[in-house]
Amino acid sequence: MELINKANKYFMETYAQLPVVLVKGNGSTVYDTKGNSYIDFTSGVGVNSLGYGDTEWIKAVEEQSKSLSHISNIFYNLPSIQLAEKLVDNACMSRVFFSNSGAEANEGAIKLARKYSFDKYGKDRSSIITLKQSFHGRTVTTLSATGQEKYHNYFFPFTDGFKYVTANAYDDFINNLDSGVCAVMMEAIQGEGGVIPLEADYVKKVVAKCRENDIVVIFDEIQCGIGRTGLLFGYNHFDAEPDIVTIAKGLASGLPIGAVLCNEKLSKVFKPGDHGSTFGANPVASAGALVVLDKVCNKAFMDSVITKGDIIKGFLKNKCNTILEVRGKGLMIGIQIQGNAAKIQKEALSNGLLVLTAGPDVIRLLPPLIINEGELVKGLEILCQVIDK
Numbered sequence: 001m002e003l004i005n006k007a008n009k010y011f012m013e014t015y016a017q018l019p020v021v022l023v024k025g026n027g028s029t030v031y032d033t034k035g036n037s038y039i040d041f042t043s044g045v046g047v048n049s050l051g052y053g054d055t056e057w058i059k060a061v062e063e064q065s066k067s068l069s070h071i072s073n074i075f076y077n078l079p080s081i082q083l084a085e086k087l088v089d090n091a092c093m094s095r096v097f098f099s100n101s102g103a104e105a106n107e108g109a110i111k112l113a114r115k116y117s118f119d120k121y122g123k124d125r126s127s128i129i130t131l132k133q134s135f136h137g138r139t140v141t142t143l144s145a146t147g148q149e150k151y152h153n154y155f156f157p158f159t160d161g162f163k164y165v166t167a168n169a170y171d172d173f174i175n176n177l178d179s180g181v182c183a184v185m186m187e188a189i190q191g192e193g194g195v196i197p198l199e200a201d202y203v204k205k206v207v208a209k210c211r212e213n214d215i216v217v218i219f220d221e222i223q224c225g226i227g228r229t230g231l232l233f234g235y236n237h238f239d240a241e242p243d244i245v246t247i248a249k250g251l252a253s254g255l256p257i258g259a260v261l262c263n264e265k266l267s268k269v270f271k272p273g274d275h276g277s278t279f280g281a282n283p284v285a286s287a288g289a290l291v292v293l294d295k296v297c298n299k300a301f302m303d304s305v306i307t308k309g310d311i312i313k314g315f316l317k318n319k320c321n322t323i324l325e326v327r328g329k330g331l332m333i334g335i336q337i338q339g340n341a342a343k344i345q346k347e348a349l350s351n352g353l354l355v356l357t358a359g360p361d362v363i364r365l366l367p368p369l370i371i372n373e374g375e376l377v378k379g380l381e382i383l384c385q386v387i388d389k
């Protein structure tokens with residue numbers, strides 16, 4: 001309690017934190033200062049893709065910290081070059097820019113799309129369509145991009161040039177398309193907005209319309225990318241080839257990193273001085289990310305994510321009596337409940353399970369991708385008990 005009082009005294013009040021201080025983790029289980037254990041269905045909000053204590057990740061990060069922990073982008077560094085190649089090749093894109101976070105990756109994507117349009121069509125073609133219920137970050141521009149009214153408060157003036165359309169409603173998209181639109185940005189599965197998957201037909205039609213009009217297609221894969229849904233990217237479940245893909249969270253399994261990937265069409269848009277980031281392409285984060293990609297970009301690994309997603313869905317369907325709906329793919333699952341999600345989250349914590357929420361009545365599960373079946377089932381048993389209580 002003393003530690004929590006101290007935290008509450010010194011931190012700004014930005015987070016409604018739960019009353020535990022976590023000190024260590026192993027596999028998919030974490031431990032608090034009192035020695036209590038918790039099965040982790042959160043992975044630091046989709047970050048710890050390899051869970052806790054992966055020996056190869058530790059070795060790579062440790063060795064890189066010893067040899068070169070940081071160097072500016074004035075110079076090249078080895079792990080970032082290796083990571084760039086691995087990422088670009090696996091994503092079937094052309095180039096990458098590295099940043100530190102998801103919001104920063106989306107800022108980069110927005111700048112890239114707008115500059116592409118500016119260079120080709122001039123300054124009046126700059127607006128970006130995003131989806132209602134989306135979430136794209138906490139900077140002033142990415143809050144603007146986020147299609148939820150509750151985020152458009154207090155911090156005026158926000159960045160201009162965003163229009164919000166209803167997800168999975170093609171007519172609404174068409175009604176908002178005009179000659180000023182330069183890009184469309186969407187999450188294949190909306191995470192913070194309630195774990196809402198896009199429909200394949202909607203994505204296909206939107207992407208085709210964008211192609212017809214030279215509108216840049218951006219997929220924000222910050223939460224649903226890097227194997228989370230059982231494929232490298234969430235959009236891989238659809239018939240879609242984006243121009244820009246943003247990633248962050250799970251890429252380095254616990255170290256800050258973000259990235260903007262682009263295809264050939266946009267590969268020469270940024271010129272020296274147009275964009276940058278002090279910590280971007282950091283060697284230690286890159287070394288960690290290389291281990292993640294080595295493990296995740298593998299069919300057996302991806303299949304295991306799909307299998308575990310099926311186990312979750314099957315378990316909830318058969319053993320949980322009061323839930324309304326289960327959504328999502330692989331290890332990105334949203335459970336629509338009748339009660340209050342924050343209350344369930346607290347009760348789960350008291351029973352040794354960490355879960356996330358996504359709105360007032362959705363429990364969100366983002367377990368480490370390496371979670372084993374034993375931990376998964378044990379966690380689901382706790383969850384169902386708490387929900388059905």
Ligand SMILES: Cc1ncc(COP(=O)(O)O)c(C=O)c1O
Binds near residue numbers: 102136191192222248
């Ligand atoms: C889809 C999506 N985009 C962007 C972000 C922002 O990422 P970050 O918190 O790393 O800035 C998030 C974070 O939850 C996200 O889920």
